[in-house]
Amino acid sequence: MDRETAYSIVQKYITSNHLINHMLAVEAAMRFYALKLQQDVETWGMTGLLHDFDWEKYPTPEQHATAGAPILREQGVPEEIIQAILSHADYSGVPRNTPLAKALFACDELTGLVTAVALVRPSRSLYDLTSSSVKKKWKDRAFAAGANREEIAAAAADxxxxxxxxxxxxxxxLRSIAPQLGLEGNLRPNGLPAAF
Known part of the structure; x- marks a missing residue:
């Protein structure tokens, strides 16, 4: 299994650009942590990329991840990746007992919150975003209300x-894929306005 094959699975099952961007964001975060923790970058990246591939077809707690697992097995996705994907859904009953599974759970919800904060900034960019800006929005429970703050905090701790x-x-x-995510805004990678 390579990244191109994994991405073809995503394209086959997902039509929403928003959801594809979320999966690309989780992939980028997983690749970052794989490098940092000296893990297999491709395995970690594909786990992030594929984790929600079945969301449009199986969006309910009874189905999401569990109904997708057989499809991934048919496609030749390694079991290590499938188990991590299953574990990111609390209701699957699959424990998060590997660094891969814990990383996926820790990155999933947070990428959505970070993206939401970037989108409401004047720059609409990841390049000038810091955790202090996310922290300010963290306290506003009406902002990105779907991002479960308790789950995000518990996942990071775990x-x-x-x-x-x-x-x-x-x-x-996420800055490494800001152009793909549409989150360059009016800045260049070094934080300078695009006019410079």
């Missing part, structure tokens, strides 16, 4: 990383 360091790490990871 992964063994400080929440705000984790947030900075995810921001750094």
């Amino acid at each position: 992964f063994g990383v400080d929440l705000w360091q984790h947030t900075d790490n995810v921001i750094i990871a």
Whole structure:
């Protein structure tokens, strides 16, 4: 299984650009942590990329992840990846007992919150975003109400990383694909306005 094959699975099952961007964001965060923790970058990246591939077809707690697992097996996805994907859904009953599974759970919800914060900034960019901006929005429960703050904090703790360091790490990871996510805004990678 390679990244191109994994991405073809995503394209086959997902039509929403928003959801594809979420999966790309989680992939970037997972690749960041694989490098940081000296893990297999391709395995970790594909886990992030594929984790919600079945969401449009199976969006209910009874189905999401569990109904998708057989499809992934048919496609030749390694069991290590499938188990991590199953474990990111609390209701699957699959424990998060590997660094891969813990990383996926820690990165999933947080990437959505980070993206939401970037979108409401004047720059609409990841390049000037910091964890302090996310922290300010964290307290506003009406903002990105779907992002479960308690789950995000617990996932970071279980992964063994400080929440705000984790947030900075995810921001750094997402900057690497900011153009793909449409989150360059009016800045260039070094933080200068595009007019410079």
